[in-house]
Amino acid sequence: MTRFILADLRRLWAGALVVVLLVALATALGVTVTLQERALRLGSARAADKFDLVIGAAGSETQLVLSSVFLQPAPLPLLAGEVLPKLLADPRVAWAAPVGFGDSFSGYPVVGTTKALISSTVAGLAEGRMFDKEGEALVGAAVKLPLGAEIKPMHGSSATGGETHAGVVYHVSGRLPPTGTPWDRAILVPIQAVWHVHGLGEDEHHDEHEEHGGERAAVPGDVEDHADHDHHGIDADAPVKETFAGELPGLPAILVKPKTIADAYKLRQAYRSGTTTAVFPGEVLTNLYATLGDARLVLSAVAAGSQGLVAAALVLVTVTHIGQRRRQIGALRAFGAPRWAVFMIVWLELFLLVALGVGLGYLIGFTAAHMIASAFTVQSGIVLPVEFARQDLLAAVVLLASAAALAAVPAVLAYRQSPARALRA
């Protein structure tokens, strides 16, 4: 029987190939949607994993998470600087670190932060050493800059028509290990450098009078909109100072690691009033997925619809095909092939093709999801884990079961047809 089926398929290879490809493409569409959605969910959840609590100025929670965790360039309202020392002194806080955005270099975001944040979120450096001076920078694993490279930050990004900060140069002192998060594409510099570049905090004459800088910071507004940014520079050799006290410039966000889960909830409660907002990135993402879930549902419906169309087309094609082969099937019966053998030949032939298509479709879907994920990683730094889950196996079983049922339609037709009538036709 196998030889007969293979000979038959060899003879009808073009039609068989089309059937396999049709099934493969329809399957791949569904598989890609499922895998990609799961990868996006897992990947972004993992990217947010390190950041338990994010505190920012009152405003959009989603934007706060997108900007601080995913380093999406967008203006954020500033948080009063005094929140930081308050948090640092809070016994419920394991560590708290400010982040400052707004600059970029060669498409990489420049993020001002502290040694505390870096050493608490990654285990050691891949190469080089931590920044010790204001003019030093750490680069993420995906930043294509060698140690010692010069970084001349640009205000905003080149894509949005930013301009280079005159006289500001960082040197790469070390590289972080890969984290699979957008921070892999970031250039991390001391937060004080970001303040100095933008004329905030301590002024560039380095006169230790922090009150002067504080006045500027008290002006609320967005770092990016600061008009006189290019009049300021950094003191590249000044040591990095991370004792945040007194009056500090406004901050876009503070990342906080609470000591316990209970502390996390208490802190969120405490900083969810009036001028500040505190969010769990995981929770914000969950809300975001709820919205995305609808989009996924639509895509899944489109994929399922296309699979249904292919299934209908296949039934049409095979029923026509069986009609054309009536005589052949009748002859098989006449020469002594039992009915079940006729059924099995027709059923196996179609089922083999569909199963092959489903298998190929999973492969194509997986590859496509991988390619999309890689492209996404290059762009955003977020590693999207494309992986199969138990429910995919279930979906495959359901798909194959429907293929088996589908293949039975022409097989039953062949089984039931009278050989004498078929031979007369």
Next chain:
Amino acid sequence: MLSLQVEELRISFPGLAAPVLLIDRLYIDAGQRVAITGGSGSGKSTLINVVTGLERAQAGRVLWNGQDIARLAETTRDRWRAEHVGLVMQDFHLFPGLSAVENVLLPARLARAAGADVVTHAHELLQAVSLARPDQRIDSMSRGEMQRVAIARALLRRPGVIIADEPTASLDAEAGEAVGNLLLHLAAQTGATLIVVSHDQRLINRLDRRIALQGGRIVADRAAGEVAA
């Protein structure tokens, strides 16, 4: 070595007023070589279908060695036909993509009846029909060669009756004669009853008995040598 006895056979098709086949009584001895003739619509094909069990007799009895195949269920009838009837048809019904020997063995294989002895027999039969290359693909054969493969297939399971429906109609005279020779020779060798539906006068003349059908009825039935009445 099967004898056929048909009694009060009546076949009607829906939509047709007159029955397509109406045979009160027909007896064919085991080992006899019979020609069935008649124009199109005379009921020849229906008779073949009924006696091979491809079509079920609605009324009457079709007894092979006393066993009424009209009473058998479809699956049982299929099995009975596979074991007892060797069919040869005008259109060969060989399967492209398979070799000669694979074609000979296909029905037996599908019925799970192709043991080692059957495979050996298939090769013997191909030799008997003068085909030297059992692995030659069917697609590359002449029509005469194809019909010889079909004859080998019909004889594979040592049937008690060989039934050929216009076996030479689609062949040229030379190939037709070779096929006719083979049928007669192999039927004689195995002792099988031979029933041939044909228009081919040269083939008809070589058979023992001629039955003429017209409008579904037997209008003539005479032994070879008898002069038409």
